[in-house]
Amino acid sequence: SGGQIDLMWINGETFHQLKTSQLLFGPFASRLPNYRLVDTGNAIIKYDFEQPTEGYESPWSIAQLALIYNSDKISDPPRTIPALAAWIKANPGKFTHDASFTGTTFLKMLLYTNSGGIEQFQGKFDSALYAKKSQELWAYLNELKPYFWRRGETYPEDVAKLHSLFANEEVYFTMSFNSGEADNKIMQGILPKSARAYVLQEGTIANASYQAIPFNAAGKAAAMVLSNFLLSPEAQYEKFIPAVQGSNTVLDLEKLAPQWREKFRTAPGRVASVPFDTLRKYAKPEIGPGYHLRIHEDWRKYVLKAK
Incomplete structure (x- = not known):
């Protein structure tokens, strides 16, 4: 305990190095209530640059x-x-x-x-x-x-x-x-x-980015609360809107309530972007x-x- 960072945004080689060196807290991802909404069947999310996440990081976004x-x-x-x-x-x-x-x-x-x-x-x-x-x-x-x-x-x-x-x-x-x-x-x-x-x-190549908690984080419980919020439909939808960021969600739309499913599929401003279902169809791992x-x-x- 006593570390200065409670939650960090990582993926790829950084995750592999930290996990191998036992510098990450966890596994914690499956303990988050909103993790049940994640598209866990998607290999792009399950594996971070071919490394199994094993609950040591919680997904945040998909890039393609x-x-x-x-x-x-x-x-x-x-x-x-x-x-x-x-x-x-x-x-x-x-x-x-x-x-x-x-x-x-x-x-x-x-x-x-x-x-x-x-x-x-x-x-x-x-x-x-x-x-x-x-x-x-x-x-x-x-x-x-x-x-x-x-x-x-x-x-x-x-x-x-x-x-x-x-x-x-x-x-x-x-x-x-x-x-x-x-x-x-x-x-x-x-x-x-x-x-x-x-x-x-x-x-085309797709990969996911994640949130992870350092092994020495002073506020592990608070980090998990924030990580859970970032998996909520509200937070995932906000970054999905092009006016905010336009990045893809890690949630499985079929697991969402009908009103949220409809909001994602009819998000305002997504005119020039690739449709959600098309991205999933043509995604290739790293x-x-x-x-x-x-x-x-x-x-x-x-x-x-x-x-």
Whole structure:
């Protein structure tokens, strides 16, 4: 006891490190009254970057990669990876991705989609598999590179810069790891009203973020009260509204009272975002955490700096 932090927002490698080092309080999640409303059958929630949560963190939100296109310029966006590649070649200079987290997620999606599926990249890092499949990815990207914005010689440093290029019509696509961000950013005046989000038919990567309680939290009981509130329909709905955040809920709508189920499905302002049921249908789990950093680093070496 005596720690300065009672409740923290975490996921991925941070959770794995803290849990392995026995620095988390728990298991506590199933003790929360509102946990009964969680979509516990969803593997995206049950596993945090392939690590079973085992009650040591309580789910907060689901993020899923979505492409956003300019509907004034594109009437029928490409629905598959091959169709997207064909569109990029037919419209040189009008597509790119950022050089940060969202762009890396897009690269991970390309890696598994173009090389036989996501299952092979789950579990421990396989250096031989990665060496073979990543070289195929770099060759694929280098073939497309001359058709990217500025011929792929530079990339926007983050998704905010990519949004700016999109708003200025330098590119006709942007992307986000918040499936409701299109509406949220339209309301803020960052994206044009013509922005529309969608997911590719091969599926896009989704993951969940969570709340966890440190082992030495001074206010464990208070942290559990707050964590329980954050799982309430009221709190989950509030962040689901695009005017607030637009991020997806971790609740199972079928477990909610009819009036709450209807509120989620008819939330005001969700015009440009991907429908809730569509997101669930096309969600793919994260690849193993060992691949993430390598892809980010090797893309810079074999694509960004390649001549």
